[in-house]
Amino acid sequence: MNSRTDVLVIGGGATGAGVARDLALRDVEVTLVERDGLSAGTSGRSHGLLHSGARYAEADRPEARACLEESRILKEIAGVCVRDTRGLFVQLSEDDPDYFEAKRAACEEVGISTEVVDGESVRAEIPDLTDDVERAMWVPDGVVLPSRLVAANAADARDHGAEVLTRAPVTGMRRENGRVTEVDLGGEVDETIEPTYVVNAAGPYAASIAEMVDATVTLHPTKGVMVSVEYDRLEPVLNRCRDPDDGDIIVPHDDEVVLGTTSVPVDDPEEYERADWEVERSVEECAKMLPPVADAARLRTWWGVRPLYEPEEAALDERGISRGFHLLEHDDEGVDNIASIVGGKLTTYRKMAEATADLVCDRLDVDADCETATRRLPGADDPEQVDEFVAEFDGQGPTDEDLIGR
Incomplete structure (x- = not known):
């Protein structure tokens, strides 16, 4: 017919x-x-982060501005499809403080609101945050369902x-x-x-x-793993304040958090290896920010494939x-x-x-x-x-x- x-x-x-x-x-x-x-x-196979644009502020300002504008729109029109949790960019002792400053300055230029807090203050608000945190920066991230x-x-x-x-x-x-x-x-x-x-x-x-x-x-598709674990004491999204790398985002749900992610090139969006090392690395790296997730019960694991397009730069690192x-x-x-x-x-x-x-x-x-x-x-x-x-x-x-x- x-x-x-x-x-x-x-x-x-x-x-x-x-x-x-x-x-x-x-x-x-x-x-x-x-x-x-x-x-x-x-x-439906993402980590569910509603980006404020802060993640891209210093590296891709047009995309950061687009994320900022669109996240504001979604918070107005999407209701129960999103959660306005805020987010934190966390600097650990091993992280480059210059990167933190560059991120903060870029956010200011883009128009992303920020508030810098010291390690003691942020641990008072999130007690399970690692003792290794030196400072953090609040941004208007959220969660999308x-x-x-x-x-x-x-x-x-x-x-x-x-x-x-x-x-x-x-x-x-x-x-x-x-x-x-x-x-x-x-x-x-x-x-x-x-x-x-x-x-x-x-x-x-x-x-x-x-x-x-x-x-x-x-x-230039890449796969990334997400791991959901039991944990009910996190309200904001946590972002590691360093160059994007494996295991640098923790997204809060009600009594779970989603840990992610990796970035590995794939040839086929269906037939690719679901490697244990990706899971273990994501958990290990996320636990550097929030130590209790290392031993938390793992509830489900999934991979998503990003449809990245950049033919002129296909030889670049996918991140x-x-x-x-x-x-x-x-x-x-x-x-x-x-x-x-x-x-x-x-x-x-x-x-x-x-x-x-x-x-x-x-x-x-x-x-x-x-x-x-x-x-x-x-x-x-x-x-x-x-x-x-x-x-x-x-x-x-x-x-x-x-x-x-x-």
């Missing part, structure tokens, strides 16, 4: 669901397809006319006269869609989707690749009705979606403005309703499974 749609969005993570919502709010006919349940890929965030975006898209199809993997695409003409869906859907425009928001699978129409997306997003058209490859959106952060998904929707509307001659920065997500004040959305779209990921349904 064939069906038509103005825009087919491939990929049901935060960016794809965000694009579908943005377009639906502009009265564009849109279909969102995901090969599994929503949030099955990178979004990706399963809720993605499901709420999809629900709003659906409520404004979008079709959301899960268990619908793309099995084939055909192009004719420089345009994608048909997209075959398998799984539980088993139909062919004839789109006017296609958005490839498939995360680490974006390259294989593009290849179906002889287009190219050059990714040096920008976390900014890239919106790629493929008309120079002979196909002019498909765009790929890759890179970025969970925190900046809405901005990525807005840029993509702006492009699509321009190509379709749709004159409508983005509304997603000011319109609250459905269920933002009702956790039970949002968790019903998660169940409806089979959108439960490992990042926040201990928080959904409470």
